[in-house]
Amino acid sequence: MDENGFIRGDVLARRRGKDGNLCGNGDPGDYMLIGFSAGAYLAAAMGTEELGYKKYGFRKPGAITLCYPVLSMKSGVTHEGSRQMLFGQNPDEEMMKRCSLESLVTPSYPPTFLWCGTEDTDVPQENTKRFDRALTAAGVSHVTKFYPDTKHGVGLGAGTGAAGWFEEALSFMQKALDT
Numbered sequence: 001m002d003e004n005g006f007i008r009g010d011v012l013a014r015r016r017g018k019d020g021n022l023c024g025n026g027d028p029g030d031y032m033l034i035g036f037s038a039g040a041y042l043a044a045a046m047g048t049e050e051l052g053y054k055k056y057g058f059r060k061p062g063a064i065t066l067c068y069p070v071l072s073m074k075s076g077v078t079h080e081g082s083r084q085m086l087f088g089q090n091p092d093e094e095m096m097k098r099c100s101l102e103s104l105v106t107p108s109y110p111p112t113f114l115w116c117g118t119e120d121t122d123v124p125q126e127n128t129k130r131f132d133r134a135l136t137a138a139g140v141s142h143v144t145k146f147y148p149d150t151k152h153g154v155g156l157g158a159g160t161g162a163a164g165w166f167e168e169a170l171s172f173m174q175k176a177l178d179t
Contacts, residue, residue: 037069072100
């Protein structure tokens with residue numbers, strides 16, 4: 001616990017990881033993660049060695065799906081509300097550079113299905129574009145989609161240009177797990 005009596009995040013992650021059997025007794029890659037918006041930041045972070053699975057002693061995720069994601073914490077790119085909720089009102093800019101996930105992608109990052117809508121006015125598309133470039137540079141198997149006529153927060157995308165994204169992601173993840 002910290003000085004305020006709260007369970008520290010890393011302690012809680014390890015405790016929950018044991019409950020979810022992410023710490024052992026299974027094959028590496030035998031689970032997948034999915035995250036939406038700011039939740040995509042947390043899912044994506046678990047794919048990194050520095051902030052995620054290795055740090056917490058978890059098995060590496062087999063694949064990750066990131067939907068209209070907040071991934072960068074850099075000013076001008078991030079979604080400021082998400083950044084404040086995750087890191088507080090005035091986070092240190094150097095720390096934000098270190099916590100920008102596009103700078104933490106390595107060749108060992110899990111296969112990733114990444115998407116956003118072209119009409120998303122909440123989370124800048126630059127988050128998706130930067131992460132796509134990082135995945136490409138690291139040689140990570142991935143698919144990146146920019147769905148037309150799709151805003152932020154559309155869930156399964158029914159009635160939008162993103163309709164069918166979930167089936168595409170499942171197909172990609174199944175192929176990733178089969179390799």
